[in-house]
Amino acid sequence: MGLHARIRHYFAGSACDVFINHRTVDTRRTVVRLLYDHLKQQGRKPFLDAENLKPGDRLLDTIEEAVRRCKVGVTVFSPRYCESYFCLHELSLLVKSKKRIVPIFYDVKPSQLEVIKNSAGILSCSQKDLQRFHLAIEEAKCIVGLPFDSSKGDWSDLVRKASDAVMSNLYVSA
Template sequence: MQRLPATLYRKIARSASCDVFINHRCIDTKRNVAGLLYDRLTKLGASSFLDSMNMKPGDKLFDHIDRGILRCKVGVAVFSPRYCESYFCLHELALLMESKKRVIPIFYDIKPSQLMVKDNGTCNAKELQRFRSALEEAKYTVGLTFDPVKGDWSKLLKDASEAVIMNLLEVEEEHKRKQKKY
């Protein structure tokens, strides 16, 4: 099992509240792909933010989640059949994209072309446009696809965790290059 190099992990841990923010629709993915990925990344030495694991009663939802997103290095967006029904999922995705985080999409039991923001009357026009823009950007980002009926769970977890680790390493290298410029 691959682990983050100790020096890289210490640098990331000092500068961020978490390495990875896992954005997902709880009702579809908490007990499978999101929860399993969280466990695997933890075993690999990456600190991850998963709402059910990192929040406690009394936490202010948006404050805690927004802080986790803004302080993370990489985002994982687990798209699922009911993902776009959730204001919270779309808000998190938009914030990840707006803050220029690297986002690894996982299309779980859904094709990118099936993802659409629907106007259900709960969002204003500005929010709808924000969500649609973020979703379009995510749809055109190379990601992983998974069919829960036919797919190999161990391969998905291996591929997803390797993608996260590689992106964490690339983010750290970019950070080092920027530091050298100054």
């Protein structure tokens, strides 16, 4: 069985319906984990890198397949999000494949989002990747999202609102 056939087989019984895109250092121990658990409790199949990627998985192939098969993407924009090649790559895949996206603006405003060209994760990117990332960020800025200030916000309220937005977008994309 070839690589792509193995990846399709891996997802056949467990295709995700929600892809969670986030910057690990900013959000994994906070909103992302809470949202992932809440969506699972509601019977959804969220894809979260720390939960779904297994040793030996081909990172980009597995992520691309998860994005291709999902119905909705949740993108958690955070202060260091735009410094990550992987975050921007996943966002650009969601945009390119015309997935419904629920943005969460976690301690950041949409107007603050821009590709950080001099960050370690972006320095070696091709001009084509930089353009792809820039276009994805600009598209995401035009999507109504959920603002959240972690110093004042109510975590339960954010998770409920994000989950409600995911559910309503799942029904739209069905």
